[in-house]
Structure formats: C-alpha cells, structure tokens
Amino acid sequence: MAQAKVRTAVFPVGGLGTRFLPATKAVPKEMLPVVDRPLIQYAVDEAIEAGIERLVFVTGRGKSAIEDHFDIAYELEQTMGSRGKDLSVLAPTRFTPGDITYVRQQEPIGLGHAVWCARHVVGNEPFAIFLPDELMVATPGCMAQMVAAYEKVGGNVVCGYEVPEDQTDKYGIVEPGSIDGELVEVKGLVEKPKLGTAPSNLMIPGRYILQPEVMRILETQGPGAGNEIQLTDAMAQLIGQQPFHAFKFGGERYDCGDKAGFAQANFALSLEREEIGEKLREFARARLR
Ligand code: G1P
Numbered sequence: 001m002a003q004a005k006v007r008t009a010v011f012p013v014g015g016l017g018t019r020f021l022p023a024t025k026a027v028p029k030e031m032l033p034v035v036d037r038p039l040i041q042y043a044v045d046e047a048i049e050a051g052i053e054r055l056v057f058v059t060g061r062g063k064s065a066i067e068d069h070f071d072i073a074y075e076l077e078q079t080m081g082s083r084g085k086d087l088s089v090l091a092p093t094r095f096t097p098g099d100i101t102y103v104r105q106q107e108p109i110g111l112g113h114a115v116w117c118a119r120h121v122v123g124n125e126p127f128a129i130f131l132p133d134e135l136m137v138a139t140p141g142c143m144a145q146m147v148a149a150y151e152k153v154g155g156n157v158v159c160g161y162e163v164p165e166d167q168t169d170k171y172g173i174v175e176p177g178s179i180d181g182e183l184v185e186v187k188g189l190v191e192k193p194k195l196g197t198a199p200s201n202l203m204i205p206g207r208y209i210l211q212p213e214v215m216r217i218l219e220t221q222g223p224g225a226g227n228e229i230q231l232t233d234a235m236a237q238l239i240g241q242q243p244f245h246a247f248k249f250g251g252e253r254y255d256c257g258d259k260a261g262f263a264q265a266n267f268a269l270s271l272e273r274e275e276i277g278e279k280l281r282e283f284a285r286a287r288l289r
Contacts, residue, residue: 003154004207006147008121009052009128011043012062012114014105019257028063030132031174032256034265035273039256040066043132045092050143052128056118057099060108069093070100110228116218124212126150129231131206135265138251140191142207146247149183155243156235159207160184161253172232174246175199186235186244191225191232202246210235211242 017029026030030040044055051087057066080087101121104113106212115129128143136142142159160174175188176199188199208231217234226232238244254265267284271277 003084003151004090004126006053006126006150007052007057007130008117008123008125008208009047009130009143010056010058010115010122011040011130011132012058012065012105012111013066013132014058014108014114016060016108018125019259020262021025026062028065029257030063031065032262033278034135034256034262037268038069038134040069040132040221041092043130044070046141047128047130047138048092049141050128050147052143053094053099054121056121057102058105058117059099059102060105067102068284070095087213097237110223110226110230112221112224112229112231112234115231116215116229117220118216119215122158122212122215126209126211129206129208129210133255134206135254135256135261136207136249136251137254138204138249138268142249144250145249146207146209149245149247152176153183153243153245155245156211156214156238157209157245157247158186158187158204160202160246160248160250161205162201165198165201165204166195168193168203169199169203171203172230173198173200174202176202176246182248184246184248186246186277188239189232189236191230193205194254204246205249205255207233213239213242216237278289 013028013030017024020029020032029037034042041230047055059066077087103117103121105117146157146159169192172189173193174184174186177185177187190199214234217237221229221234223234255261256265270280
C-alpha cells in the first residue's frame with residue numbers, strides 16, 4: 001500500500017543554546033556556521049532533498065535571524081548584482097512565500113511541547129521532525145533514506161544511531177525488537193535513561209517521521225525527564241497502536257549541540273571542501289606532529 005507522502009517538516013529552533021554562550025547571546029545557535037553555512041541550512045537542505053515541501057520553524061524570542069536567513073536580503077542582493085557577483089550561493093535560502101511558516105513556542109518547556117506548537121500547520125498528515133543540532137552527513141541524506149524506509153513500512157520511523165554505552169543517558173534510546181537489515185522494530189522508547197539502565201545503545205539522533213496522532217498525545221503529555229514535556233514519552237504511547245521502526249543510519253553524525261561535536265563537524269566538513277581541504281590537512285599534520 002502506498003504511504004501518505006511526508007510533505008511537512010517541523011524544525012524546533014526555540015532552544016536557548018546556553019552551552020555556546022556567549023556566542024549564542026545575540027545569535028541563535030542554529031545560525032552558528034559549519035564552514036560557511038549555518039547549521040539550520042544543513043537540516044533544511046536535507047529536508048528538501050527528501051521531498052519535503054513545507055517547513056515549519058518553531059521559534060522563540062531572539063531567533064529572528066533565522067527568519068531573515070530564509071528571506072530576501074535586498075541590499076545584499078542588489079549590491080552583489082550590481083558588482084556582477086554570483087547570487088546562486090543564496091539559492092538554498094530562498095523559498096516560495098507560504099512554504100515556510102513560523103510558530104512561536106513562547107516558553108522552552110520541552111521538545112514535545114515545541115512539536116505540539118506546530119500541530120495546526122502540520123494538520124492530519126505524517127510529518128518529519130529535524131533537530132538541527134544534529135548534523136547528519138550521507139548520500140543520499142539521512143531523511144531521504146528514512147523516507148525510503150517509511151515508504152516500505154509506513155507508520156512511524158525514527159532515526160537510530162549507535163553510541164558508546166556511557167553516552168546513553170544523554171539521549172532518547174530505543175528498546176529494539178526484531179531486526180530486518182537497517183530497520184529495527186521499536187518495542188519501547190526511553191528518554192535519557194540513567195547510565196546502566198538503557199535498553200540498548202541505539203539513540204535517536206533528531207530525525208523523525210511521525211503520524212499526526214502523536215499531536216493528540218502531546219496535547220495532554222505531562223513533564224518527563226528533566227521536567228520537560230518529552231517527545232520520546234509521547235512517541236512511546238504510539239507503540240503497539242501503529243507500526244514503529246528505527247532506521248539505523250550508517251552515515252556520519254555530528255552532535256553540534258556539543259562543543260567537541262561542533263568543532264569536529266567544522267573540521268571534517270572543511271576537509272571535504274576543495275578550496276580549503278588541503279590547507280587544513282597541512283595545518284593538522286603540522287599541529288599534531
Ligand atoms: C533531544 C531528544 C532526544 C534526542 C536528542 C538528539 O534531547 O529529547 O530524545 O536523542 O535530542 O540530540 P536534547 O538534546 O534536546 O536534550
């Protein structure tokens with residue numbers, strides 16, 4: 001049976017980014033650059049590649065740079081145009097008006113609450129969620145691979161990524177059932193389990209395809225781990241009611257919500273760039289000698 005197409009993606013971007021202060025005092029953490037593009041651009045590009053047509057940003061105060069990024073920059077474009085500069089570099093930042101919607105979360109009380117804030121825009125269709133802190137590198141992209149998996153199994157598909165056991169308390173963790181290639185049946189989900197109690201080392205790195213019923217569950221979801229309204233807790237309620245799988249991602253993942261992960265992403269992606277890769281390689285060799 002053909003599955004309902006995943007047309008809408010939700011990007012929760014209301015978080016305060018306290019781990020990157022003072023850099024994120026006036027600049028949203030999603031606007032921190034990896035090489036020459038803000039983090040949010042990587043997630044948006046991954047969504048578009050996966051066939052997503054509508055973007056919903058769940059924002060908060062102090063996040064207007066994100067809206068400006070996906071808008072026309074008149075002075076810049078005029079000046080560049082008059083100087084004969086190539087404007088194609090800005091193409092990924094431009095969208096048809098109406099294809100991007102901004103919703104304000106008002107208070108940062110949890111990822112589940114942020115997603116619920118997008119309920120009216122999402123409507124009654126399956127939808128994707130991207131946490132832009134997580135930079136996923138693969139060809140085809142992570143979400144495109146997830147959509148292909150979703151087309152086979154339907155229901156809910158979350159990304160899964162294996163981490164060392166001593167990191168399982170930082171993430172949403174999958175309790176795995178039967179395994180079929182990259183698809184793992186999800187039997188349970190737990191948010192930030194105490195070390196030593198995690199049902200596996202398969203964490204959820206911020207990519208989801210969910211059925212709209214999760215919004216109804218979030219409606220009344222109380223606070224969970226960290227006293228926040230957790231998406232993981234709402235998703236756990238869907239298990240047994242709808243198909244629920246994790247898609248094991250085999251590409252590279254950088255946790256850019258963490259300083260080391262962010263530095264690694266910058267280094268690794270810079271090495272891939274034709275114009276600067278060799279310079280960095282030489283620099284690293286000399287530095288690490
Ligand atoms: C959130 C989710 C968690 C997920 C993680 C990925 O946690 O709640 O399930 O594994 O993102 O980065 P946070 O990092 O916001 O604490």
